[in-house]
Amino acid sequence: MKILVCITKSPDTTTKIAFTDNDTKLNEAGVQWIINPYDEWYALVRALELKEAGIATAVHLITVGKADAEPVIRKALALGGDEAIRIDADSNDSYFIASQIAGYAKANGYDLVLTGKESIDYNNASIGAMIAELMDLPYITHASKLDIAGGVATVNREIEGGEETNTCNLPLVISCQKGMAEARIPNMRGIMAARTKPLKIEASNGSSELTAIRSYELPPQKQGVKMLTAEQMDELVHLLHTEAKVV
Amino acid sequence: MVLVFAEQQKGLFKKATFEAVSYGAAVASQTGTTCAAIVLGEASDAAQLGAYGATTVFHVTDSKLNNLEAKAYAKAITSIAGEHNASVLIFSNNNTAKAVAPRVAARLQAGLVAGAIALPDTSNGFVVKKSVFSGKAFAFVEVKSATKVISLTPNAYGVNKTDSSARVEQKTVSFSDSDFAVKVTNSNTVTGIVPLGEAELVVSGGRGLKGPENWGILEDLAASIGATLACSRPVADAHWRPHHEHVGQTGGTIRPNLYVAVGISGAIQHLAGVNSSKTIVVINKDPEAPFFKAADYGVIGDAFDVVPKLTEAFKKFKASQNS
Ligand SMILES: Cc1cc2nc3c(=O)[nH]c(=O)nc-3n(C[C@H](O)[C@H](O)[C@H](O)COP(=O)(O)OP(=O)(O)OC[C@H]3O[C@@H](n4cnc5c(N)ncnc54)[C@H](O)[C@@H]3O)c2cc1C
Ligand SMILES: Nc1ncnc2c1ncn2[C@@H]1O[C@H](COP(=O)(O)O)[C@@H](O)[C@H]1O
Numbered sequence: 001m002k003i004l005v006c007i008t009k010s011p012d013t014t015t016k017i018a019f020t021d022n023d024t025k026l027n028e029a030g031v032q033w034i035i036n037p038y039d040e041w042y043a044l045v046r047a048l049e050l051k052e053a054g055i056a057t058a059v060h061l062i063t064v065g066k067a068d069a070e071p072v073i074r075k076a077l078a079l080g081g082d083e084a085i086r087i088d089a090d091s092n093d094s095y096f097i098a099s100q101i102a103g104y105a106k107a108n109g110y111d112l113v114l115t116g117k118e119s120i121d122y123n124n125a126s127i128g129a130m131i132a133e134l135m136d137l138p139y140i141t142h143a144s145k146l147d148i149a150g151g152v153a154t155v156n157r158e159i160e161g162g163e164e165t166n167t168c169n170l171p172l173v174i175s176c177q178k179g180m181a182e183a184r185i186p187n188m189r190g191i192m193a194a195r196t197k198p199l200k201i202e203a204s205n206g207s208s209e210l211t212a213i214r215s216y217e218l219p220p221q222k223q224g225v226k227m228l229t230a231e232q233m234d235e236l237v238h239l240l241h242t243e244a245k246v247v
Numbered sequence: 248m249v250l251v252f253a254e255q256q257k258g259l260f261k262k263a264t265f266e267a268v269s270y271g272a273a274v275a276s277q278t279g280t281t282c283a284a285i286v287l288g289e290a291s292d293a294a295q296l297g298a299y300g301a302t303t304v305f306h307v308t309d310s311k312l313n314n315l316e317a318k319a320y321a322k323a324i325t326s327i328a329g330e331h332n333a334s335v336l337i338f339s340n341n342n343t344a345k346a347v348a349p350r351v352a353a354r355l356q357a358g359l360v361a362g363a364i365a366l367p368d369t370s371n372g373f374v375v376k377k378s379v380f381s382g383k384a385f386a387f388v389e390v391k392s393a394t395k396v397i398s399l400t401p402n403a404y405g406v407n408k409t410d411s412s413a414r415v416e417q418k419t420v421s422f423s424d425s426d427f428a429v430k431v432t433n434s435n436t437v438t439g440i441v442p443l444g445e446a447e448l449v450v451s452g453g454r455g456l457k458g459p460e461n462w463g464i465l466e467d468l469a470a471s472i473g474a475t476l477a478c479s480r481p482v483a484d485a486h487w488r489p490h491h492e493h494v495g496q497t498g499g500t501i502r503p504n505l506y507v508a509v510g511i512s513g514a515i516q517h518l519a520g521v522n523s524s525k526t527i528v529v530i531n532k533d534p535e536a537p538f539f540k541a542a543d544y545g546v547i548g549d550a551f552d553v554v555p556k557l558t559e560a561f562k563k564f565k566a567s568q569n570s
Contacts, residue, residue, distance in 0.1 A: 013496045013516045017383040037497050094359055120381050120496055124361040129349035138428040139317050141346040158491055159315060160342050162436030168429045178490050210358030210392040214374060217385045225539050230548040233560035244526040246504040247472055
């Protein structure tokens, strides 16, 4: 059973976001790039566990990005995985990215495609579902538990207002979130091994981009906090009612 | 035509659905067309969606659609969208939409804006504002394809209600077995609580509460105004509270009208999930807690002292309103 794990890079979670070029580009000065947390902590680690348990035979990583995505994909390889593929393209259109991944996955025969729940930069939570549609496969979102036996996946997923247990035959696409696995730290052996693991670069398939980000904007600054004491709770409620108008 | 996916749960519609229909009606009038809604699965009173601006409701009453199956939902929605030449499709951006809207978009080769927070700007192209970087910024996304899909963030637009009613048109869609490949073997849903993503009022607790046994004071506070509970990540990691209550960069992103943060320091990753809240109240015993900088109202004090007093004040307020 072969698993393909989708990996994207995202700014470290402590990054203060700022823009340049007339607010059309992220200001990358000083930005530390990390593996998107959902891809790393949940999708990748669960895939590795399935391989260690002898259930998966191969774990491949794929990213759609330019050369600046390589440090992050190497870092992912240091955690584990047999090889990585980088589709050489720069886009933040979900359809474009999903088409690249679906195209590669179809051509190379995977039984399971794992994505993170969402990318913490563009927050679309869309790419997994698009990959599934383009591959005509079933899709389970927000999975918090995944087991595989005899070609059948058993998955817990978060639904609106609750949780469900699902079963589905492979092949399948799943988006992963908290609960799937525990975060790991790469060790020295993994880091050394990652240097020599294959990182294939493939050209993009030229699919169209259906959206484009025109510009960015930062949220307005807060006006300043109004402080009250524990003895002024009636006053606070009054302000919430008359000033903030939220109760 | 603008087509809105009107999600039902156990036959009923939620506020977020009415909001999506209201938004769809506004997009329709902006683009000079009509708004229709689509309901999948058994639901009573689909005609009520007319009150929010849908002139027609396409209802596929097939009971196989009572539970979410992304593939079948996408098939039904795209087939009706195709039949009626829908130019814009609208979803409410929750877990269901995240499974279905991208599939629909991919099938129709339509550009998708997931997490929209305002009406499209059609003065020069078709540009939709959405949250990015987990609430730390907004992006203006141009949709270049002829057909467009927008998934609207709950609580971002509001509900417009009139007393119109919609014409309900029954529809059938033919499915194959492979559309229902995912089998539900167990389902556990909480009823009676507004899901966090849609909640207008949220009470949230952090490590300052010291342990799960102390959540009673927050539950009382939440109950006094009908708020939904949330928590910081370490609280969920320590299993003091269930994972789905965790908000922040790696948890849920919410935008309630009121967010009351108790014993939460206000780390950047936590703020990322909540800083779009309309009003933020912070209760913390440390005057230096960073959260005060992001707050509208702050109370320096011990949660175990302040929270019960706030609960009493809310109760008094509610009682005075009802009398
Ligand atoms: C990659 C990454 C992702 C992360 N994602 C998230 C996320 O999604 N969500 C999230 O929340 N965090 C996230 N974090 C963690 C974040 O950095 C903080 O560690 C976390 O938010 C702190 O939680 P806290 O405020 O509950 O606890 P603490 O930081 O321990 O703060 C407790 C607060 O309670 C106050 N306090 C103590 N006792 C009392 C009392 N009796 N009464 C009143 N106040 C009291 C203290 O003054 C303090 O301010 C992430 C971290 C990383 C590295
Ligand atoms: N450029 C990319 N390359 C590979 N995988 C990606 C890329 N962008 C997003 N993904 C995957 O899709 C998931 C959801 O991303 P998104 O739809 O952008 O929120 C992420 O958690 C990744 O697993």
